[in-house]
Amino acid sequence: MASARRLKLGHILVVLAASGLALLAWTQVWVNATVGQSGSALQILEVSGSTAAPGVTALALAGLALAGALSIAGPVIRVVLGVLEVLLGFSVSLSAVLAITDPAAASAGAVTDATGISGADSVVDAVVSAAVTPWPFVALVAGVVMAGAGIGVLVTARSWPGPTSRYQAVRFEPAEPAGAVDAGGPGPAAPTSDAVDDWDGLSRGEDPTAPR
Secondary structure, eight states: OHHHHHHHHHHHHHHHHHHHHHHHHHTSEEEEEEEOOTTSOOEEEEEEHHHHOTTHHHHHHHHHHHHHHHTTOOHHHHHHHHHHHHHHHHHHHHHHHHHHHOHHHHTHHHHHHHHOOOSHHHHHHHEEEEEEOSHHHHHHHHHHHHHHHHHHHHHHGGGSOOOOGGGSOOOOOOOOOTTOOOTTSOOSOOOOHHHHHHHHHHHTTOOTTSOO
16 A cells, blocks of 8 residues: 555656646747848847747646646546646647757747747748757656656556545535424423413513513
């Protein structure tokens, strides 16, 4: 049981670490692009991951949320989450590969903002050079690890311990009606004769506090 708990905790921590690493990479500079226009000086643009691969942030945040869900999920839901983690990791890796293989296209948004040039072909023509930094490779590694962790979840999820009793469904028993008592026991107390007399006297206009 202890080894199963460690296995579960290990997979959850790997998912958290890989997703956090992808999110960190997304905030950094991915491409240093040199842009030239006729009649103007060259511009060097630092293209961050938010421009080169805008979808990575949502994928990484989904991975963080998935790690939390894994901690309380049952066996069937773990399998579903494992498949989702594989897809998230593949998507992060694909975003990084696209930026690495075509940094000029990945810089298009930043080039358009800086120069006003639009259109894919025009933007690519304006990019004189584009140097990739290590951060898209970091995102690629993070995506591979996320996908690997998802495969690990699929393989080992059935041996994980179940959620603690804190997350078990609570069974509610129907409440007894007010005044109900056990069979054979005394019923609700009947009003006393003094209380009835006081009420009758009050209806006739008598002061119930007056001495009798």
